[in-house]
Amino acid sequence: MTAETPVLQIEDLRVALPEGSDRPLALDRLSLEVKRGEIVCLVGESGSGKSLAAGAVMRLLPEPAVRMTGGRILLEGQDLAGLPEREMRRLRGNRMAMVFQEPMTALNPQKTVGWQIDEVLKLHTDLGRKARAERTLRMLEQVHIPDPRSAIHAYPHQVSGGQRQRVMIAMALAMDPRLIIADEPTTALDVTTQLQILRLIRELQEGHGSGVLFITHDFGVVAEIADRVAVLRRGELVEQGTADEVLNRPRHPYTRALIAAVPGLTPPAPRSFADAPVVLRADRMLKTFKARGGLLSGRREAVAAVDDVSFDLRRGETLGIVGESGSGKTTVSRCVTRLLDADGGRVELDGRDILNASGRELRAMRSKIQMVFQDPMASLNPRKRVVDLIAQGPIVHGTPPREARDQARELLRLVELSPAAAERYPHEFSGGQRQRIGIARALALEPKVIVADEPVSALDVSVQAQVLRLLADLRERLDLSLLFVTHDLRVAAQLCDRVAVMEKGRVVEMGVTADVFAEPQHEYTRKLLSSIPGRDWTPPDVRDNAA
Amino acid sequence: MSLADPTDLPPEERRWRVFWRRYRRNRAAVLGLILLGAVVLLALLAGIYEPVDPLRRAGEPLTWPFQTWQTPLGTDQLGRDILAGILHGARISLLIGVVATVISIAIGVVIGALAGYFGGWVDDVLMRITEAFQTVPSFVLLLALVAILGSSIENIVLAIGIVSWTAPARLARAEFMSLRKREFIDAVRNLGVGDAAIIFREILPNALPPVVVYASVIMALAILLESALAFLGLGDPNYASWGNMIGQGRAVLRTAWYVCAIPGIAIVLTVLSFSLLGEGLNEVLNPRQKK
Structure with missing residues (x-):
């Protein structure tokens, strides 16, 4: 040979x-x-x-x-x-x-x-x-x-x-x-x-x-x-x-x-939100998962998925929650929207306690906090037309169906989809288009806060960039606050004003994105940052006229 | 340059055409559909061929098939026209198949949906009840029910429905258990949709395909159960059902076997048509088989 x-x-x-x-x-x-x-x-x-x-x-x-x-x-x-x-x-x-x-x-x-x-x-x-x-x-x-x-x-x-x-x-x-x-x-x-x-x-x-x-x-x-x-x-x-x-x-x-x-690793210039009102406040939030033991093995130890987590989110601000799998970042997103019931602490939405809200109050409050999910295919009911998916929220909250559907068609334009998409079913769309539908659905209720759980992780990089741009654009235009859960530090750097780094259920570091990226204080943050693949490579600026 | 044009959509295809295209690929399923069509045709022709009463005397007793034009398929020991019995029996069999299936699926889906969606003690209670039904052999239970209720056709249909809801209940429960954890359920919960609407408007349409496929099995079983009851002499004597015909032909089985064999063939073909249909539906509705 x-x-x-x-x-x-x-x-x-x-x-x-x-x-x-x-x-x-x-x-x-x-x-x-x-x-x-x-x-x-x-x-x-x-x-x-x-x-x-x-x-x-x-x-x-x-x-x-x-x-x-x-x-x-x-x-x-x-x-x-x-x-x-x-x-x-x-x-x-x-x-x-x-x-x-x-x-x-x-x-x-x-x-x-x-x-x-x-x-x-x-x-x-x-x-x-x-x-x-x-x-x-x-x-x-x-x-x-x-x-x-x-x-x-x-x-x-x-x-x-x-x-x-x-x-x-x-x-x-x-x-x-x-x-x-x-x-x-x-x-x-x-x-x-x-x-x-x-x-x-x-x-x-x-x-x-x-x-x-x-x-x-x-x-x-x-x-x-x-x-x-x-x-x-x-x-x-x-x-x-x-x-x-x-x-x-x-x-x-x-x-x-x-x-x-490819998102660069340079965070945007910090914006100040000191004067903006707090729209979402979590105070010492706690959630443990009790593992149900088998008949003979006895009780297994309870795992604290969210341990003493507190943060403020101001109007127009984007807070990133970053961490690896098992760090509890998704549990945070489910607890503040009360898809999971937290075991302790307080979550205030617009000054009102959401964790102890009764069934009816909660349903009314839900219109103020909406979610965008990771997997756009799994989060859209495959048997509903797009227009019905988007109009569903407003209809539940009392908007007449005809009006809600008209609004839904408007929203499609807002997320840069053609109005013809309204009559189609989710499976007919590509991943990025589906995520736009998911965003339109979240916007339909005119929420103050959007909780986005890994919204671009399932997407190809080129589509990822488009969806991120759309989110940033909508955030400006509608004065939205974003709680952005991600494992991808590059993505976090693109969009987040502040980041909270989570490890094993705890927030180990929280601060303005640019500061955290430039001078990480906690050892775990440093480890995360130094593990980003290709961190020494800065994507060249190739968006020239040749393309 | 644009990498993904958001307005670029594949051309839409009519749902029933996709449905038919997938169904057609299974030859056996197409055969099942043809057989079922034939049975339905028989049921429709019953009134034209024998408008008065299929149980009246139509000719010499025990005439063999293909002997006279009066009774093409012969007569039984009481001189009743077998062809008339087959035609009217098709009505009864289809009626029993459809109504009993609707009853059993309705009970099964509601119980399975509640158990699967809520879990916890609701699930425990409902599943213990289901198991109680499952431990008794369904035919024994059916005999008991018919003995108590009496053997009118309505009671027989109801009883068949009551003994066969356990399997669809388990099927629906399994579907609901996996679907309720899906993200789109969280998504609609987050919109503020209530439990009842989530169960019936969001999950149920997604959980139905396997249940619909199984419904064809129940239809076949229901027809068989009715025939078995009739064979034992517990059928409704006022209707010409295939089971009744076999049950009564038993007495002359050795000399005139065709009295049992002809309705027997009818039952075999009808049951076959339903199970082939079920196989075809499975291929169409099974989400794992794309294209």
Whole structure:
């Protein structure tokens, strides 16, 4: 094997989609190379076909609906197309391996961590039991799992998300493969864990000299890890080059637009709200989740999801609540809207206590505080027309239906959707459009406060930018206060006047966004900020006239 | 350059056309629909073929089928026209299938919805009641009910409805339990919508598809239950039902088997049509199967 032969060559790859899809070819003449010891990032938005490219290489496409119709795939010069399934099985996990996005579903929940790594070795080596056990242990040590000896006997649900991903990587690396395909391996992880995993992939890849095809939608991650970058748009490769070229001097208009949409890390100039009245005040809010024990296991300990959280939100102001999963930020959003009942403390909306409001009072107060949810598909009833979804709130609160529907059509214009959208059903829209519908619904009641729970997390970056701009614009025009819950510090930096950083149910730091980002006081805040992928890369200003 | 044009919408397709396009893909389901259409046609023709009384004497007793034009499918031991019985029996079977199913689905959905939506002690109480019904074999319960209520056609339909609501109740409960945790329910709660409206206007339409699919199974079961009752002589003697015909033909089974076989075939085809229909509906309504 000469050093010049690339680990992976994809030539003119074409993958067909089933009839009736939005386009006939998922991938159209994709050509790509991964050399030894190189990390190639394949970047694209959802639906660009990037995961299908991985599937085609591993021959794990959902055939026959989606199938390869042309082109060649070479693994170290060997054409994979003609290989019988038996040979492919021998290659998978051995000379090429894959790391999936969601380690919880990619691991067998019934088997221990050690068993699953052992299985790979059993399939591809003639090692004895003892030798395999030793090698398994060594793999776990390599991926820096704390206490590997006990981790071997743990079941996937007993270890954290980051550890599970480490196990996946250990499995992928068990046979020292030439090619590793990582399909969004860090998307499901928190920022701090994400950074650790990215570093681990980099470290191991340097040690083993394998080639890595890294699939992602996140330009921050690209800036963190890529040697070379390939940008995919609706199945077509639009640009390819070194990381520096593509990130800092993108040529194709699509790449430029994508990079322009990446939120920068520079917060807006602070605005003063000292004179504005407080519209939402939380005072020593408390919420514990009592875990119901089993019949024999007895009571488990209660978990404090929100522990002594206080904040003020003034009119027109945006307060960001940032934190990792499990920090209690979503629970805060559910408690102030009383979708969950808090266990203690006070929440005042416009001077009135919402936590102790009676059923009728509460229903009346709800019109003042509205929510925008994370998943726009899940938060819209799929069986209602858009106009009915938006008009529902006002109708419940006593507006005549005809009037409410007319207002709903007006609101569609406000969120930049065509009035024709009114008669459609939610599934006919794209993610970003659905989120606009969700925003229109929240605005229909003319609330004073909007609680937005990760409103852009499920969206592609270009759409994300548009929705953020819309939110900022509406905030100005309607003098809204925003409680903005997010895990994404880049997004928080774009929109929030102040941020509250939460860790394990407590607010560890709260302050003006620019100050917190420039001089974080708490150790956890510093850790969060230093974990943002690609924090050293400032997206170039490419919104020039060429685009 | 714009990355996503908000006004760019895919062309709208009529709902029933999508429905039909998906349904059509399953050949067996189309066959079920044709069979069901045939049964409905039989029921419609009953009044034209035999406008007076299907139970009157129409010819020589025990005439074999295809012997005379008077009674194309022959006669039973009392000289009653079998074809007339089949036609009028189709009316009874469809009536029982539809009404009993509506009753059982109505009871089941309400109980399942309340149990699934509220959870806690409401769920506990309702589910214990459901289990009490489930532990008694449904046919035994049906016999008991008919023995108590009397075997008029109304009572039989009601009794069939009462013994078969447990399965749809469990189905509806499971659907409600998963749907009430969905974000769109939080979203409408946040708009200030009350519980009753959430249950019936928001969750129910989303929970119905699996229940509708199951309804076709209940229809088939209801027809079978009625036939079984009639076979045991507990049917309503004033109506020509297929079960009654089989029950009475039993006496001459060895010499004139066609008296039992013809209504038997009718029952088989009708039940088959409902289960094929259910399979087709499942394919159409199952949200996991797109396109």
